[in-house]
Amino acid sequence: MRVVHVVTLVSDDGAYGGPTSVAAGQLEECAARGHEVSLVSLWRGRSAAPARLGSVPLRTRPARSVLPGRFTGLMHPLLVRDMWVAMGRADVVHVHAGRDLVSVAALAVAALRRKRFVAQTHGMVQPRRAAAVRLFDRLYVPLLRRARGCLVLTEQERRDVAEVVGAGGPPLMTLPNGVRPERADGAGEGGRRDREVLFLARLHPRKRPDAFVEMAALVHRRMPDARFTLYGADEGVLPAVRRLIAAHGLQGIVSYGGALEHAQAVRAYRRAAVYVLPSVxxxxxMTVIEALSAGTPVVCTDTCGIADELARREAAVVTDGSPAELADAVCGLLADDARRAALAEAGRRAVAEAFSVHAVTDRLEAIYRGL
Structure with a gap:
């Protein structure tokens, strides 16, 4: 099959997060199975766009802000032409569709090209009452209804998308995200650091990096040798994070390392003793299963979409998200090598059985053939 995916943004700092890494992972696995694949996207970075993302051919245009919003208003007029050309030869079109101009353009071109296409919303399409969103949805929702299927991650997302698209929408099909399982031999450059606690996500209010710093302050009182590192593109919270570090006197204890490319992120997971995602x-x-795949014990919150599954498998420590409970979880893991090892093994097993890109692409191929 000739498979074309469209995602809003590829960047050297991973700012668009999960949708980009999911698209790349799906396409890499499709290519390994003999399909002809390509990814169409905007590009933002300090250098020219790469020709490939991993093994996936990449067709990009520089991202330009034509409307307000961090991602919503990004576009380049020639990207529409690129979509038109790429989709012309495609057997299947797959749009990673948020509420943004690139997604609207991709859905429209696929419909005009009379292509059979699927949309994957990545939790980005939720009921909203703001006037600007309702106006945007007058164009977006009718196009989304043209999809032959809409891929959702969880039952909550199924309910959200069903409410947005209303009656007459496409079939909603559950498809988890997947990662390529990491080898279990070794822990990356320099080995695993027994006292390093990691945050790796966008510095966005929903990700709660400030709660990570508050947690670090509590852990430091009990375990002064623990060290804490935050990585990720800043989305407005970095000044508050730095103020909290100073207020708690954690200079040299908590550090910010900026955004990482994927290979660097994998090494960071593999070095850390514990990965913490305080997100609500x-x-x-996606970062949770990437950490699990790297063999790193995970602490997350009970509002993470896969928290129940991980708790059932005893593959992560699930908390209420408060700094105190996060700190208790981290201290418990840092003090117990055997528990960390058991959690890491359960995490790898969960990835292999439920969240591997191999299992996900089996399902995705069946969906494509069904089109």
Missing amino acids: DEPFG
């Missing part, structure tokens, strides 16, 4: 209402938690 996380639709899925």
